[in-house]
Amino acid sequence: MVATKKVGILGATGTVGQRFILLLADHPYFRIHALGASSRSAGKAYQDAAKWKQSQPIPEHIASLVVQSCSSEYFKDCDIVFSGLDADVAGDIEMEFLKADLVVFSNAKNYRRDPVVPLMVPTVNTQHFDIVPHQRKQYNLTKGFMVTNANCSTTGLAVPLKALQDAFGPMSHVIVHTQQAISGAGYPGVPSLDILDNVVPHIGGEEEKMEYEARKILGGLTNDAAAFDMMEQTVVSATCTRVPVIDGHLESVAVKFANSPAPSVEAVYEALEKYQSEAEQLQCPSAPHKPIVVTRLPDRPQPRLDRDLHRGQAVTVGRVRPCPVLDIKFTLLVHNTVLGAAGSSVLNAEVAVAKGLL
Ligand SMILES: NC(=O)C1=CN([C@@H]2O[C@H](COP(=O)(O)OP(=O)(O)OC[C@H]3O[C@@H](n4cnc5c(N)ncnc54)[C@H](OP(=O)(O)O)[C@@H]3O)[C@@H](O)[C@H]2O)C=CC1
Numbered sequence: 001m002v003a004t005k006k007v008g009i010l011g012a013t014g015t016v017g018q019r020f021i022l023l024l025a026d027h028p029y030f031r032i033h034a035l036g037a038s039s040r041s042a043g044k045a046y047q048d049a050a051k052w053k054q055s056q057p058i059p060e061h062i063a064s065l066v067v068q069s070c071s072s073e074y075f076k077d078c079d080i081v082f083s084g085l086d087a088d089v090a091g092d093i094e095m096e097f098l099k100a101d102l103v104v105f106s107n108a109k110n111y112r113r114d115p116v117v118p119l120m121v122p123t124v125n126t127q128h129f130d131i132v133p134h135q136r137k138q139y140n141l142t143k144g145f146m147v148t149n150a151n152c153s154t155t156g157l158a159v160p161l162k163a164l165q166d167a168f169g170p171m172s173h174v175i176v177h178t179q180q181a182i183s184g185a186g187y188p189g190v191p192s193l194d195i196l197d198n199v200v201p202h203i204g205g206e207e208e209k210m211e212y213e214a215r216k217i218l219g220g221l222t223n224d225a226a227a228f229d230m231m232e233q234t235v236v237s238a239t240c241t242r243v244p245v246i247d248g249h250l251e252s253v254a255v256k257f258a259n260s261p262a263p264s265v266e267a268v269y270e271a272l273e274k275y276q277s278e279a280e281q282l283q284c285p286s287a288p289h290k291p292i293v294v295t296r297l298p299d300r301p302q303p304r305l306d307r308d309l310h311r312g313q314a315v316t317v318g319r320v321r322p323c324p325v326l327d328i329k330f331t332l333l334v335h336n337t338v339l340g341a342a343g344s345s346v347l348n349a350e351v352a353v354a355k356g357l358l
């Protein structure tokens with residue numbers, strides 16, 4: 001039985017913030033205690049501040065909570081602070097919270113490349129929590145620490161790549177092409193006249209993030225748990241596009257393994273099916289029973305049909321086939337605002353609780 005933890009949400013009114021509200025409203029041991037957003041929202045009841053766009057209503061006990069500005073003084077009683085802040089402001093605000101010795105789980109890109117901050121996908125690299133004691137020393141903290149989650153497209157990619165790396169050793173080349181949902185751009189996001197009846201073949205900064213982040217996530221930690229070892233032997237090439245889908249990023253992936261011969265299609269399916277995560281072994285309440293849902297149907301995965309499997313915390317993988325250029329290719333689907341954003345933070349925090357870090 002885990003003792004109740006008070007949690008705060010920064011950026012609570014945004015697309016990711018709204019997902020946090022839904023994921024945390026009935027959580028078995030996290031209780032929403034404080035909500036933060038910009039000065040446009042501070043002082044208002046949540047239901048008046050948020051442009052609520054979820055298919056479920058605002059949970060009753062949250063609707064009347066007053067939104068605060070994002071200053072650590074209003075969050076000092078929180079055991080955990082989840083951040084869905086706009087990246088333009090996340091850097092300064094999250095650092096102020098960390099220096100106030102608070103525990104911060106961030107969705108923003110600002111600290112993903114920090115040498116002592118884990119970049120964590122909860123069904124992939126929760127072993128990276130081992131750097132927390134070193135991070136605390138660096139920042140002179142007693143109980144606080146910061147963990148970031150990855151870019152939403154990188155998150156979907158990292159899960160099957162980890163299963164393949166565990167089963168068949170390192171990959172030398174990964175080529176990925178994404179078809180990303182419009183909710184990835186926040187609210188109001190991409191203008192309807194740009195996206196309806198159209199595909200936009202560019203998402204600023206996204207390809208560089210995927211090419212870097214996958215290698216930090218799939219790398220290890222040094223023996224003294226004071227630095228990350230990037231997965232240097234793998235080159236990742238990404239092409240990112242925006243398509244008129246509301247939620248769910250679809251990705252076409254081709255990989256070449258460093259070792260030969262390459263595994264068969266059947267061996268790849270089996271490795272994906274067998275893959276398990278530490279989050280599930282630790283019996284975290286939001287852990288998917290299967291981090292990877294394998295489909296052998298020829299026309300799946302599809303965003304509308306597969307994004308909510310395992311409450312949006314699993315990655316669906318299908319269409320595994322030989323690649324005439326690299327070794328094998330497949331298609332994956334990730335729910336970009338659940339496992340790709342708020343869901344990752346919540347599950348990362350559950351793992352931190354299970355590991356006794358807070
Ligand atoms: N959408 C997605 O799929 C994913 C998003 N992310 C990342 O998560 C973060 C949030 O994204 P998203 O929810 O889409 O963005 P939104 O634009 O929908 O929401 C941004 C939030 O930040 C708040 N905010 C803006 N300016 C300030 C400020 N000056 N001070 C305090 N709060 C402020 C807004 O408050 P207010 O309402 O008051 O303006 C709002 O709550 C971003 O860093 C994004 O890159 C990561 C992975 C996936």
Ligand SMILES: N[C@@H](CC(=O)OP(=O)(O)O)C(=O)O
Nearest residue numbers: 107108109151152180184185
């Ligand atoms: N850029 C992503 C969402 C996002 O905000 O990513 P990041 O957290 O890496 O900035 C998308 O548009 O789908």
